[in-house]
Amino acid sequence: MTRLRTIFLSIAAVLAGLFVAVTPAQAATSQPCDIYGSAGTPCVGAHSTIRALYAAYNGPLYQVKRADGALLNIGLLSPGGIANAAAQDSFCLNSTCIINEIFDQSPRHNDLTIEGAGGAGNADVGSPANALPVSVGGHTAYGVEISSGMGYRDNSTSGVAVNGQPEGMYMVASATHVNGGCCFDYGNAETNNQDTGNGHMDAVYLGLRCEFGGCNSSGGPWVAADLENGLYQSNTGTQASDPGPGIIPFVTAMLNNNGQNHFALKRANAQTGGLTTTYSGSEPTVKTGYSPMHQEGAIVLGTGGDNSNADVGSFFEGVMTAGVPTDAADNAVQANIVAAGYGGSNGVPGGTLTPGSSISLRATTACCTTRYIRHSGGDAITSVISSSSSDLDRNDATWIIRPGLANSSCVSFESKNYPGDYLRHSNYQLHRQPFDGSSLMAQDATFCPATGNTGQYTSFQSYNYPGYYIRHYNATVYIAHNGGSNPWDTTSLWADDTTWQVSSPWA
Structure with a gap:
């Protein structure tokens, strides 16, 4: 889809009292994609309805579609800053809006549109634009709340890993809005919305699905790698000792995969603290076809590779990289996420x-x-x-x-x-x-x-x-x-x- 990059007018009148009074947002000095780029693993996908993922980014984050069909691109309060939620509120006042498109902030322009029908699901619908208000850095912004039958995708991408190439990815999601349906994913998927076999996906997952058994009975949700035909918490599928992040509102979920013989999973509280590595080792051994991987290079958000869309989830930001990031870069990105100041709904x-x-x-x-x-x-x-x-x-x-x-x-x-x-x-x-x-x-x-x-x-x-x-x-x-x-x-x-x-x- 052709990206509409427009100049946004300042919206002076919004619902009285809707926003906390704050000082104007300041441009960031270094954001996740700056960190990864400096470490030699540049972003090839950078998606967020919340904030800029590059310090210099000043384009639209996402597009909303009103019930009458009118469209509006939602930009930033300042370069490298937070979404201009007031523009959405004004545009959608006395109507309903969906998130119609999520723009890729990277130079690759791998924008996500509402997903079409696949092997396991009918065509999806867009997430309601006002369903997930949160605060970040003291400003209100809207996340992407996925219910069953919702999802986004780009099957014609540029720069995303294919055929065993190395890559990394993370998403900030929520552990308070999960289920056991398949599959709340963000990452690499098939280009035809079909299940084309083991190793044809490489996406990070957060949810309650435990496909290989042995999961910690008092835990969940879990971070896993959806590598197609399996949600893997380890090379054997399960990671019985990991209780998961707990029922917290903001979770950082990371997946790194060299595409040949090794993948790693990390998780963290997106509001505080550092990363925990829950698995680092060989590709899956309980089934064949994962070593090497066979990624196809599509990007999916909110569903499985064949549009399995029985899941629920909340998405705030995510990136994909060319190459496997260093631990130091991942740690710096987690620190940046914490510093962004994710919080509950502004009240x-x-x-x-x-x-x-x-x-x-x-x-x-x-x-x-x-x-x-x-x-x-x-x-x-x-x-x-x-x-x-x-x-x-x-x-x-x-x-x-x-x-x-x-x-x-x-x-x-x-x-x-x-x-x-x-x-x-x-x-x-x-x-x-x-x-x-x-x-x-x-x-x-x-x-x-x-x-x-x-x-x-x-x-x-x-x-x-x-x-x-x-x-x-x-x-x-x-x-x-x-x-x-x-x-x-x-x-x-x-x-x-x-x-x-x-x-x-x-x-």
């Missing part, structure tokens, strides 16, 4: 319903005024939360106000510690789930605030179920109708149970 402490504000929701029923809405195991419940509560409990009880996913005059509640996950109702009960871009979920996750049903504080009416309000009942949270047919619709204490105090956030 302006203040306890208001202004978009961007972080809040907690306190019950007002006389029995329960120390209880707050929090998520637990994916379900919305009420729990007693206080200053002595654990960090986890206080984070679980904190939400970020977002413009309503189905109607921007209403609100949606994004989890503070699970970026991209929202409160939504399903079969009347409220759950915390990742936004999948569907119209149904957008509506289920949109609530319209009004004066509390008791005459004070606030009540939240379901956008797509008028007359149903967020209610706590036996410590579980539902949408409830006064006098309806469900047990939680009882008229007893209905007004009290559907009235909430919007308070300062616990986290």
Whole structure:
């Protein structure tokens, strides 16, 4: 696809309160692709919707497509800096947008477009552009949230390793949004969207899939190498001693492969600390065809090589290199990622319903005024939360106000510690789930605030179920109708149970 490199106009008017006030972003002095290039392994792919991966880069990061078909390239706040998320917010206001294309910042121009049909999956759809707001360096930016049936690809690349050539790659992803489907990958894949045999892929994976057994039962997700027809944590497939990075919001996942007889896997917390090498040794030995490798040189994001697209995942940045990077270069890149300052969704402490504000929701029923809405195991419940509560409990009880996913005059509640996950109702009960871009979920996750049903504080009416309000009942949270047919619709204490105090956030 021809790249449209446009000059972006400054957007002066955005949703009030949506962004934290920060000083203008400054150009970086050295970014991941500068580091790799100086070490003799230049980037041949550099993809991010979050930030520049070269200090001098000042082009577009990605393109959004609005529901009416209009397109906009999203650039940077400054050269080498952070994405201009305000431009996206203005363009997509009162509409929906998808990420239509992710531009390659390297001179190779290996841009990723929405993936077509393959041997294991129908043509994909684009990720919703506003599904994954995060902060980096104090600025809001949007990641790529992959749900089943989403993915990106470039089958006609330049400079990417083929036929046993050496290469390296990393991605920054999230361990809070994973499953066991195949396969949340970033890296080298087949050029025809088909499974063409062992060794025809060389991509880094993050998820819960354990194809060879023996994985640490208390661990996961795991970083693995998708080398086609196998997710390898080692030459035997499994790496039983590695518990994985843990359920943390930002993970650095690295794969290096000399294409002949050796590959290595590394992982790290993308917010702090250094790399851990989980495997360094021979190519797989439990099956044949991997030594040497047979890479074809396509680049895939979010699916397997044959468009196996049952996976979920969150992608923030990733690069591919010509040649295997040195350990010193990998370590320097990890330090750069940490220094970038990845954080959870920006929330302006203040306890208001202004978009961007972080809040907690306190019950007002006389029995329960120390209880707050929090998520637990994916379900919305009420729990007693206080200053002595654990960090986890206080984070679980904190939400970020977002413009309503189905109607921007209403609100949606994004989890503070699970970026991209929202409160939504399903079969009347409220759950915390990742936004999948569907119209149904957008509506289920949109609530319209009004004066509390008791005459004070606030009540939240379901956008797509008028007359149903967020209610706590036996410590579980539902949408409830006064006098309806469900047990939680009882008229007893209905007004009290559907009235909430919007308070300062616990986290």
